[in-house]
Amino acid sequence: MESLERRLGMLRAEVRRAAASRDAARVRALRAELRNAERDWDDALARLEDKQPAAEDPAMSQAPLRTRPEGSGAAVVAAGAATIPAAGPLLPLREQVHQALTLLDVPAAPKLLSAVNEAFFAGLIPSARLTSLRRDEERSFRSAPFARPYYLCAALTAELLAPARGLLAVSTWPMDRRVIGPLSPRVNYLSAAIRVAESFLRIRSPGPAAQRLLWRFAANIPGAADGARNMDPATVARAAQAELQVHADDDRAARTAAAGRARRQLDDAGQLFGSRLRLTGQAGAGRA
Amino acid sequence: MHDIDARLGRIRGDVPPQAHNARTIAALTSNPGCARRAIMDAAGIDKPRLASYIGFPAPFGQSQFAITRGNAFEAQVKANGCAELLRLLREQLGLPIPEVSYDDLEEVGGHRSQHLRHARTRSLLTRAAGAGGDAGTLFDHPLLRLDVGGRPVYLEPDLIAFRLGGRFHVVEIKSFAVIDGQADGDKVAAAAIQSAVYVLAMRQLLAELGTGPEAVAREVVLVCPENFSNRPVATLLDVRQQLTVLGRQLSRLDRIESLVGLQPPGLTFDLELDQAGVPHRPAAELADDVRTVPARYAPECLASCEMCFFCRDEARGQTAALGRAAADELGAVHSVQMALGLADGTLTPADDQAEAAALLREAARLRRECLGETA
Numbered sequence: 001m002e003s004l005e006r007r008l009g010m011l012r013a014e015v016r017r018a019a020a021s022r023d024a025a026r027v028r029a030l031r032a033e034l035r036n037a038e039r040d041w042d043d044a045l046a047r048l049e050d051k052q053p054a055a056e057d058p059a060m061s062q063a064p065l066r067t068r069p070e071g072s073g074a075a076v077v078a079a080g081a082a083t084i085p086a087a088g089p090l091l092p093l094r095e096q097v098h099q100a101l102t103l104l105d106v107p108a109a110p111k112l113l114s115a116v117n118e119a120f121f122a123g124l125i126p127s128a129r130l131t132s133l134r135r136d137e138e139r140s141f142r143s144a145p146f147a148r149p150y151y152l153c154a155a156l157t158a159e160l161l162a163p164a165r166g167l168l169a170v171s172t173w174p175m176d177r178r179v180i181g182p183l184s185p186r187v188n189y190l191s192a193a194i195r196v197a198e199s200f201l202r203i204r205s206p207g208p209a210a211q212r213l214l215w216r217f218a219a220n221i222p223g224a225a226d227g228a229r230n231m232d233p234a235t236v237a238r239a240a241q242a243e244l245q246v247h248a249d250d251d252r253a254a255r256t257a258a259a260g261r262a263r264r265q266l267d268d269a270g271q272l273f274g275s276r277l278r279l280t281g282q283a284g285a286g287r288a
Numbered sequence: 289m290h291d292i293d294a295r296l297g298r299i300r301g302d303v304p305p306q307a308h309n310a311r312t313i314a315a316l317t318s319n320p321g322c323a324r325r326a327i328m329d330a331a332g333i334d335k336p337r338l339a340s341y342i343g344f345p346a347p348f349g350q351s352q353f354a355i356t357r358g359n360a361f362e363a364q365v366k367a368n369g370c371a372e373l374l375r376l377l378r379e380q381l382g383l384p385i386p387e388v389s390y391d392d393l394e395e396v397g398g399h400r401s402q403h404l405r406h407a408r409t410r411s412l413l414t415r416a417a418g419a420g421g422d423a424g425t426l427f428d429h430p431l432l433r434l435d436v437g438g439r440p441v442y443l444e445p446d447l448i449a450f451r452l453g454g455r456f457h458v459v460e461i462k463s464f465a466v467i468d469g470q471a472d473g474d475k476v477a478a479a480a481i482q483s484a485v486y487v488l489a490m491r492q493l494l495a496e497l498g499t500g501p502e503a504v505a506r507e508v509v510l511v512c513p514e515n516f517s518n519r520p521v522a523t524l525l526d527v528r529q530q531l532t533v534l535g536r537q538l539s540r541l542d543r544i545e546s547l548v549g550l551q552p553p554g555l556t557f558d559l560e561l562d563q564a565g566v567p568h569r570p571a572a573e574l575a576d577d578v579r580t581v582p583a584r585y586a587p588e589c590l591a592s593c594e595m596c597f598f599c600r601d602e603a604r605g606q607t608a609a610l611g612r613a614a615a616d617e618l619g620a621v622h623s624v625q626m627a628l629g630l631a632d633g634t635l636t637p638a639d640d641q642a643e644a645a646a647l648l649r650e651a652a653r654l655r656r657e658c659l660g661e662t663a
Contacts, residue, residue, distance in 0.1 A: 111367065162397040182424055185369020186388035192368075220371040222378065222385070246386050276398035 001048070004041050011037055021136070025129070026093075094133065094152055096125055098170060104195050106188040107155035107169040107178060119210035120199055134168060138273045145268060153272040155180050158258035161266060163274030171272050175262055181254035183247050190244040193217035193224075197237035292545045296331040299548075301558025305332025308441040313434070314481040315592040317533045320540070323547055324583040325593055330437045330544040333557050335594035341559060341567055342575040344597035354463070361463040362446060365511055365520050370426055373447070373459070376511065376522040381452050387425040394429040402442050405431040410493065416450050417499050425450050432489035437541040445486040455505040456494075458486045466512045466521055474591075476510070476525070483508035484530035488538075506531060551581060587611050619644045 011034045018026040091099070100116040101108060108116075110130040118124045137151045151171040154163035158181040169178045180188075200206055200214050214233060217240070218225040224239035225231035266275055308329075316329060328335055339346050365372050369390050377383040391412055396404045409430040416424050427448045433440050447459040460483045464475045487508065491501045507524045514521035555577055559567035578598065585603035587610075589596040603609040607618045607627060620640040621627050629635035630645040631652040637645035 109367065157392075157397075160397040162395075165392060165395055182389035182391055185390045186371075186374070189368045189371050220368075220375040222375075243385060247388060274398070 001041075001044050004037065004044060008034070008037050008041060023136075091122065093125065093129055094137070096122065097130065097133065097152055097168060098150065100125075101152070101168060101170050103199055104192045105177075106191050106195075107164070107167040107180065108188070108192065109166050110168065112192070113168065115209070115213050115216075116196070119196075119207070119213040120203065130168070134163075134273070138269070141272060142269055151272060153178070154274045156258070156262060156274050158182070158184070158254055161258070161262050161270075161275050163276075174259070175271065176252075176255045176259035179255045179258045179262065181251055181258060183251040184255065187244065187247050187251045189217075190221065190240040190247075193221060193240040194237045194244070197233040197240070200233040292548060295548055296327075296544070299327065299556050299558075300331040300333055301556060301560065303334070303559075303561065305439065306334050307332075308436050308439075310443050310445075310482045310485045313436060313441070313443075313485045313534070313538075314478065316541070317481060317530075317537045318592045319584060319586060319589060320533075320537060322584040322589075322593075323550075324578070324581045324595065324599070326540070326544065326547055327551070327581055328557070328595070330541050330548075331557070332437075332439070338557060338559070338574075338578075339594050339598055342571050342578065342598060344595075344601065346594045346597055358461075358463040361513060361518070361520075362461045364518060365461055366428065366447070370428070370447075372520055373426070373511065373522075376520060377449060377452065377509070380522050381509070381524070383425075383449075383452055389425045390428065391424050391426065392428045393431065402431060406433055406442065413448075413456075413490075413493065414497050417456075417494055417497065417503060432486065432493055434485070434489040434492055436538060437544065443486060443489050445483070445490075448486075448490065449509065452505070452509075455503055456490060457505045457507065457509050458483050458490065459509040459511060460486070461511045461520075464512060465515065466523065467515050471512060479510055480508070480525050480527050481530045481534070483510070483525065484527040484534050487527060487531060488534055555580060585609055586615075617644070617647065621645075621648075 015030045100113040110127045114125040153171045155167040155169045155178050157164050158179050164180045215228045218231050218236045221239050224236045396408045432443045445458050446461045449457045462479050490504045506528050510523045510525045511520050560569040583599045585599040605624050608615045621644050631648040
């Protein structure tokens with residue numbers, strides 16, 4: 001009961017914050033969750049009045065949330081099955097992204113993150129919602145620096161230390177993992193392939209989404225697999241490792257140098273979200 | 289040169305010239321004999337606007353669906369540091385394993401200004417052309433510049449791959465399918481000529497840096513979806529011939545002077561726009577001016593020129609409008625009316641028409657035999 005009340009308080013605060021940042025989709029989802037929590041609280045109260053020992057375990061009430069596909073929750077509630085705590089968002093979007101990034105352990109594009117999430121976690125991340133994510137995180141960081149345990153931030157291009165186009169990273173990673181040199185896209189791809197292959201080995205019965213994801217990596221790594229039907233995750237990881245050996249040293253050198261430069265030259269926000277080139281005297285230069 | 293610029297400026301009127309792109313430069317080569325098109329292109333006339341103003345709007349432009357499909361396929365091929373493209377280049381063209389370096393030139397430090405991107409492209413390609421070691425392999429969306437009719441045009445190939453056999457290769461990603469090793473001939477031809485524009489621009493850039501044209505391969509890499517899947521497949525395409533045609537066409541644009549000299553001095557295609565951009569020139573008067581410049585209409589124009597409907601209307605009744613094959617057969621017989629007259633014997637052929645007239649009479653006889661006397 002206490003934990004439910006705590007959860008209610010937290011949810012209300014979240015709704016208020018989401019409303020303040022004008023995130024309509026999140027407000028809607030959170031309010032649905034809030035309503036469900038209130039209903040749970042009512043039920044618990046009713047059980048208390050009936051002198052029935054109410055087994056309130058927040059972990060229990062959250063666990064089914066994660067596995068349910070989005071959208072089905074509303075139908076369940078409408079059917080009146082109030083005893084099943086119904087969906088809303090599974091995890092907040094940024095946590096889903098964080099989860100996928102942590103699995104890959106390298107900066108990645110939204111499309112790949114979405115595929116990883118579908119393969120190993122709760123389901124697809126709508127990539128349209130990812131477009132504003134980095135900007136929101138940056139705004140949040142600038143208004144209250146280091147208020148969150150982690151931020152979803154940019155990967156930086158090695159040469160200009162500007163945000164790399166379309167890549168997300170986690171602020172807690174060391175700088176040299178977030179820097180993208182000329183060889184890094186390939187190195188990151190191979191590292192991600194290894195991580196995906198390892199995760200594939202860990203789960204008991206990989207679904208078609210996981211199979212597809214692994215094949216997408218295996219198909220483009222020399223010697224990784226003959227065909228989509230007979231691939232072996234361990235072979236994929238070995239092949240990726242073999243090619244990684246070729247590029248690793250050069251890439252590491254470039255990254256370490258750039259990371260050192262970034263740490264020296266950029267302020268906190270710049271280190272996380274990159275510095276943009278400031279143009280001067282463009283009017284004259286444009287015509288030349 | 290100043291004279292000709294002033295003259296072209298007068299023809300264009302008081303508006304900035306239209307910029308070319310790879311598509312329009314490629315279209316220049318499709319009908320080299322057309323003076324109307326040559327003058328309009330050299331003067332940078334806004335042809336779609338002109339055509340619709342004189343009452344013959346062309347239903348032109350690429351379909352939004354085609355653009356979206358093309359972009360999606362390109363993004364797929366280039367995803368994850370060009371993973372799929374690297375596989376293709378390795379499997380089919382023998383790109384060495386260590387060559388995976390990738391530089392994104394679509395943005396420079398978060399900016400997309402053309403000037404900045406061109407400068408960066410230049411510096412990166414210079415470094416790659418000069419140095420042997422770690423100078424980059426794949427350059428995504430470089431911005432090249434080509435002088436067309438004395439004006440610089442910015443061009444953006446999909447990708448340039450370097451150090452495939454020691455040379456730069458232009459990579460063109462297209463979303464039309466290659467089915468069972470065969471692709472639509474027209475589309476391949478269009479892709480080849482567009483790529484040739486990029487090769488030319490690339491050679492011009494390297495020439496400014498003192499590197500010979502052989503540093504850019506005349507084979508371009510065409511990447512298309514294979515069969516009915518989304519799996520990309522790469523093909524080498526030799527664009528030697530297209531390069532020659534383009535070179536000739538572009539030098540002809542530079543020699544536009546003689547062509548303009550043949551036109552009446554008062555000629556102008558000015559729409560007489562007012563402050564708000566509303567045209568005031570009587571459409572009929574403008575159409576008359578357009579007619580003074582001779583065109584060479586052929587049905588192929590419908591695929592590449594915005595003035596096509598105007599010229600087709602003008603060419604009605606002429607044998608040229610029947611297509612190049614028919615026009616070649618008919619030789620000096622210029623109008624359909626004359627052809628019919630020669631066929632039924634009511635007209636007597638001139639010396640240079642005798643051969644065509646004999647053919648026509650023979651065709652008329654065969655037709656009568658087939659259809660009987662009723663026809």
